[in-house]
Amino acid sequence: MNRERGIIIAGAAETDAVGKLPNHSTLQLHVEAAVNAVADAGLTMRDIDGIATVSAPGPVQVAHALGITPTYLDGTGVGGTSFLLHVRHAAAAIRAGYARTVLITHGESGRSRVGAAPFPRGSSSVQGQFEAPFGTAGPTTAFTIPVLRYMKEYGLTHEQLAYVAVAQRKWAARNPRAMFTDEITVEDVLASRLVAWPFHLLECCLVTDGGGALIVTSADRTGEFPKPAVHVRGTGEASETPIISQLADFTESQAFRLAGQAAFAEAGITTADVRHLMIYDAFAHVPIYGLEALGFVAKGEAGPFIADGSTEPGGRLPLNTNGGGLSYTHTGMYGMFAIQEGVRQVRGEAAAQVPDAEVSVIVGNGGMFASSGVLVLGRSAD
């Protein structure tokens, strides 16, 4: 369906390094990622007419720093999935003729907090009135709350939850850029210190510095760029709730499901077509919710599915092959890194390359089951 109005990712790159970067400001992480992505596409900044990123620092700042005067701007900021929405919006804008070549940037000094925006938490906000007074302190204390209900309803065990981290560390062991590369066992995970029971440290994402950027343009330009085109075959987006207590059902994410349905419908695929999968893993339970929301397994089956090796190296559904937010990197808004790994896999240039990664699906999470974007990327247009 997208043959005549197809969209491709023509350039994709991360910052030179990810991890601990105390000598990079937030803005510099955007700049370095943008420079690398533009070079990856064989372009110059003069070729860019559209810009998308979250605030702060926001599209005006990033464009100005790069010497770009954009005529398309997208400042959608709905958490760590925002960059997936930027791809979707860029696709629509390019089809509408509002933009030709859109640069999407992410940079976040999540660990070193150099030039980073403060976390907003006004005491009169909905969060400030109905969450913070009860002792929440960031995602570890709220994003984690649903899993106990899931465990009771579907029998997920502590060992199965821990195995999510074990499986992803096996991928990280194959990725030299990952922050942690030593393989771990379920016993290691359960022996790591408690952060918010039932979650242990190794079931929580890293906090790192880094950035990434993408160049999105129309598929009729395929062949103009040095790297193989990665086709944006389908996209979806949705939101559910700004506070975790209002998640309609603590055992599932409506946002994941709705975004996934839209992306799969546009791409004309089913789960059987998917050869590579990225699911935003801020915590060990999120891939479980993602696998079920998109229909890769039935409700309640994702824990055993991961624990029996299905998603690790050699398994039938390679998942989070960069090591994920649990072991690779997690700046705070991890979605850009999930897209980058999907692009690398489809191009065939990933550190832990999956054979025949012709179709890659990226499932983004924003906030705490607050929002989601889903992308279907492919080596061909359909």
Place this chain on the structure above:
Amino acid sequence: MNTPATTQRPKAVPEPTPETQPFWDGCARGELLLQRCRACGKPYFYPRPICPECGSTDVEWFAATGRATLYSYVINHRPAPGFEDDAPYAIAVVQLTEGPRMMTNIVGIPNTPEDLILDMELQVTFEQRGGISLPVFTPSGQA
């Protein structure tokens, strides 16, 4: 940790807005108020002047029973400012008898996995903090 109490930041205190003021006024009287849609009858939380079920703005306040069950929780080991002496403490979501859910703390019972059993019956009680009465929950029969 032997951090002197004087260096601790206080626990967060909610700042009411016009649409939430009746809720906090109710708490100050020892009542847990919810809103209900007069068009479709659906009770809901958090306070706002529009029904999330049907979109009607014809909504009313009513006093909930204060009875709830424990829906889900974590036991937090990395305390928020002011909660240092409470850690580890449970951050819970309870299911009110009327249907809506809300975040809260569980008091009057050890905050351990052995003591906090999902679906156990709870009753609202109020904790005073900074001029606000906060709705927290305790096992039924202990309120």
